[in-house]
Amino acid sequence: MDWAAIFIHDTTWLFAAEISIRVVIMFSMIILFLRLTGKRGVRQLSIFELTIILSLGSIAGDPMFTEDLPLIQAVLIMAIIISLYRLTTWLMMKYQPFEDFLEGKSLYIVEDGMLVLEKIKQGKMSHDEFFAEIRQQGIEHLGQVRAGLLETDGEFSILLFKPDDIRYGLPLFPKAYHPVHQVEPEQLYACMYCGAVEKINQHNQPCTRCGCKRWAKAINAQVIR
Numbered sequence: 029m030d031w032a033a034i035f036i037h038d039t040t041w042l043f044a045a046e047i048s049i050r051v052v053i054m055f056s057m058i059i060l061f062l063r064l065t066g067k068r069g070v071r072q073l074s075i076f077e078l079t080i081i082l083s084l085g086s087i088a089g090d091p092m093f094t095e096d097l098p099l100i101q102a103v104l105i106m107a108i109i110i111s112l113y114r115l116t117t118w119l120m121m122k123y124q125p126f127e128d129f130l131e132g133k134s135l136y137i138v139e140d141g142m143l144v145l146e147k148i149k150q151g152k153m154s155h156d157e158f159f160a161e162i163r164q165q166g167i168e169h170l171g172q173v174r175a176g177l178l179e180t181d182g183e184f185s186i187l188l189f190k191p192d193d194i195r196y197g198l199p200l201f202p203k204a205y206h207p208v209h210q211v212e213p214e215q216l217y218a219c220m221y222c223g224a225v226e227k228i229n230q231h232n233q234p235c236t237r238c239g240c241k242r243w244a245k246a247i248n249a250q251v252i253r
């Protein structure tokens with residue numbers, strides 16, 4: 029194997045110097061570009077914004093090391109994209125359907141302590157992902173949750189029940205979230221798929237709400253903050 033070709037090929041000191049200049053300029057352009065979008069940060073991006081960032085990566089990255097690519101072309105492309113971005117955000121503010129199309133809508137994932145069936149069936153979010161999100165907010169079981177919304181930027185918004193209204197619900201932490209093999213009388217069980225709470229006679233009885241046959245012991249612990 030020709031290591032020199034892999035690492036160096038025909039790189040001259042002169043071109044190395046040119047790369048440094050190209051990188052400094054494109055790096056500054058990226059910062060300027062991101063400032064011009066008017067966003068404060070990029071912790072959570074909507075699909076639309078992610079598209080912009082991804083194209084930016086290529087537009088800014090290639091001219092950094094491609095010898096015959098003049099920087100003015102990259103600057104031109106960035107200027108066009110920023111104009112499109114501004115135009116699109118303006119259109120989104122004016123026309124709600126356009127915004128829904130580009131950014132998506134916030135979705136109810138939990139209502140009244142149960143998962144919204146059609147949303148989990150559509151695969152909008154996996155149980156694992158969802159449970160992790162909700163656990164991070166200090167929620168122990170679904171019986172504590174009045175409403176859970178999946179926002180367009182991927183964040184979760186959660187409304188809790190008042191302490192008096194907390195009911196039995198599906199436990200979310202791994203040690204409690206496992207199927208039972210024996211049913212105890214007077215114990216409430218939560219469907220592991222949809223979160224519905226029932227009294228059951230058999231450990232593999234189908235859930236009346238979704239038909240799933242796996243049950244975990246329901247709990248009704250208060251929220252501790």
Ligand SMILES: [Zn+2]
Nearest residue numbers: 219222235238
């Ligand atoms: Zn169910």
